[in-house]
Every structure is written in structure tokens, then in C-alpha cells.
Amino acid sequence: DINLKGKDFLSLAELSSDEILFLIDEAIKLKQMQKNGEQHPFLKGKVLGMIFEKSSTRTRVSFEVGMYQLGGQAIFLSNRDIQLGRGETIYDTAKVLSRYVDGLMIRTFAHSTVEAFAKYSSVPVINGLTDLHHPTQVLADLQTIYEHKRRLEGLKMCFIGDGNNNMAHSLIEGAVKVGMDISIASPEGFMPNEEVVKNAQTVANNTGSTIQISVDPQQMIVGADVVVTDVFTSMGQEDETEERLQVFTPYQVNDELCKHANNDYIFLHCLPAHRGEEVTASIIDGPHSVVFDEAENRLHAQKAILKNLL
Numbered sequence: 001d002i003n004l005k006g007k008d009f010l011s012l013a014e015l016s017s018d019e020i021l022f023l024i025d026e027a028i029k030l031k032q033m034q035k036n037g038e039q040h041p042f043l044k045g046k047v048l049g050m051i052f053e054k055s056s057t058r059t060r061v062s063f064e065v066g067m068y069q070l071g072g073q074a075i076f077l078s079n080r081d082i083q084l085g086r087g088e089t090i091y092d093t094a095k096v097l098s099r100y101v102d103g104l105m106i107r108t109f110a111h112s113t114v115e116a117f118a119k120y121s122s123v124p125v126i127n128g129l130t131d132l133h134h135p136t137q138v139l140a141d142l143q144t145i146y147e148h149k150r151r152l153e154g155l156k157m158c159f160i161g162d163g164n165n166n167m168a169h170s171l172i173e174g175a176v177k178v179g180m181d182i183s184i185a186s187p188e189g190f191m192p193n194e195e196v197v198k199n200a201q202t203v204a205n206n207t208g209s210t211i212q213i214s215v216d217p218q219q220m221i222v223g224a225d226v227v228v229t230d231v232f233t234s235m236g237q238e239d240e241t242e243e244r245l246q247v248f249t250p251y252q253v254n255d256e257l258c259k260h261a262n263n264d265y266i267f268l269h270c271l272p273a274h275r276g277e278e279v280t281a282s283i284i285d286g287p288h289s290v291v292f293d294e295a296e297n298r299l300h301a302q303k304a305i306l307k308n309l310l
């Protein structure tokens with residue numbers, strides 16, 4: 001029996017395979033209820049506090065709408081407005097907010113910040129993106145893959161781009177939990193975090209997944225059922241934009257590269273996207289792209305998380 005009440009949601013590595021599959025199933029059910037116009041006020045009277053230290057379109061709106069649809073409320077707390085941004089400690093902020101809200105979502109820079117919030121909060125803490133992980137996004141990605149492919153186990157996912165980043169890390173962690181093979185193509189110097197890969201390899205040994213990492217996108221994409229990319233320059237790396245554009249040019253997801261994927265591959269991108277940089281318009285706006293289903297599923301996947309944690 002799966003019970004996530006009171007738990008935090010900081011990275012997919014902290015969930016079991018069954019818990020991840022359960023949340024995907026819950027997300028699909030909530031999506032159906034929403035489409036059918038069935039009310040589902042599972043969180044009536046509950047309030048989610050949302051702290052944003054970085055910009056957001058999807059995460060903010062989908063969490064906020066999700067709480068309303070579940071019968072609760074969400075409060076948007078920008079770092080520019082709350083005392084945290086003026087130096088109030090995480091300890092005091094977490095303790096105080098825990099007295100008001102039933103859950104906290106945080107988008108920030110260092111992953112240790114959400115870990116500290118989780119440590120000092122008495123309510124569940126959800127990671128809405130850190131430099132290291134983006135687990136709510138990848139839960140929605142897995143839901144999207146399942147909806148389009150009707151299975152997860154045994155599929156091959158290929159991520160092309162910045163391996164040393166939140167999306168690549170959460171994709172690795174998520175893929176191995178559900179028995180998907182994962183390949184990563186990144187330039188030298190932008191390889192995935194070694195600890196993330198080491199821990200994922202241990203999981204993969206149990207679930208039968210494989211993890212491949214290389215500098216060669218053509219080699220990594222061969223046989224992929226799912227092709228994923230992300231921006232070359234993530235939030236907080238704006239100073240490196242020029243340099244990154246150069247290094248990552250051979251890692252653009254375009255028609256030529258995707259010829260090497262399976263014929264019926266689907267393309268995912270968490271968005272925001274830069275057409276002509278990490279992906280061509282022909283791919284992201286083409287017949288293989290499911291990026292708007294993926295964006296929509298943020299809402300349903302997060303409602304599944306909220307319903308079960310809060």
C-alpha cells in the first residue's frame with residue numbers, strides 16, 4: 001500500500017519505483033476527472049505556499065491552478081517580496097511558514113536550500129526546480145511518455161545537451177526507476193553529476209535499465225523512443241551564454257540527428273525553448289513533438305503529488 005502523506009518531494013531518487021508508477025496512475029485519473037468536469041476537492045481548505053527565487057511560467061501556474069482545482073489555495077511568494085530575500089534565515093522562514101500553510105513548494109538555486117527547508121519545515125516540501133533536480137517536470141514527462149507509448153519499461157530515452165543540469169539528472173533518476181534505458185550526449189565538461197549517475201546505476205542494476213553517457217549525440221540517439229533536450233543556458237548561468245552557444249552547437253536536436261532515432265520517437269522539451277538553438281522549429285513544432293501535452297501534464301502530475309502529500 002502506498003502512502004506518501006507528509007513526505008517531501010525533493011528528487012525522484014527518494015521515491016520507490018512503485019511510488020512513481022502510483023503517482024503517474026493518480027495523475028492520469030485526475031486528468032480524466034478534470035476532462036470529465038467531475039469535481040475533485042481532495043484538498044478543500046488546504047493552502048500551498050510557493051517560494052520562487054527564479055522565474056517560472058509553467059510551474060507557478062500549474063501549481064496554482066492545481067491547488068484551486070483540488071479545492072485549496074496557493075500563495076505565490078517571490079523572493080523579492082518575502083524577508084528571505086533580505087536575509088531572514090531558512091530556519092526561521094520554514095518554521096514560520098509551516099505554522100500557516102499545509103505544504104511548501106520551492107524553486108531555487110542550490111539544492112541544499114530545498115533540503116534545508118525540508119529539514120526545518122513540519123509540512124511537506126516540494127522541489128519546484130533546483131540547479132540539481134527538476135523532479136515534478138520529470139514525473140510529468142514520464143506520464144506523457146506513458147500516455148503516448150502505453151508503457152515505460154523497456155523504452156529508450158535519449159537526452160541531448162547539458163548533462164550537468166537539473167533536467168538531465170532528474171531524467172536519469174526517473175528513467176532507471178521505471179526500467180527505461182537512458183542515454184545522455186553532452187560535451188566534455190558538461191557531463192552528469194557523478195553521484196547522481198552512481199546512485200542511478202545501483203537502481204538500474206535492479207530494474208534492468210541501462211545508462212549510457214557519451215559526447216556523441218548520433219551514437220546516443222540510435223534506437224531512441226523518446227528524444228529530450230533542454231536549454232543550453234539554464235537560469236543562473238546567463239553569464240556563460242556566449243560560450244555555451246559555441247560548445248553546444250553540435251548538440252542541436254534537428255532533422256539530421258533525429259533520423260537516427262526510432263521512426264516513431266516522441267520529442268520532449270520541458271520549455272521554455274529556444275528554436276534554432278537546442279532544437280529546430282522543424283522538430284519542436286513537428287509531428288513527433290509532444291511538448292504541449294508534456295506542459296499540460298505538469299498540472300495533472302503535480303495534482304497527484306499534492307493530493308498524496310498534503
Ligand code: CP
Pocket residue numbers: 055056057058059060129137270271272
Ligand atoms: N518547465 C518549467 O519548469 O517551466 P517554468 O520555468 O516556466 O516553470
Ligand code: NVA
Pocket residue numbers: 129165166167230231233234235270271272
Ligand atoms: N534547465 C532549465 C529548466 C527550465 C525549466 C533551467 O534550469 O533553467
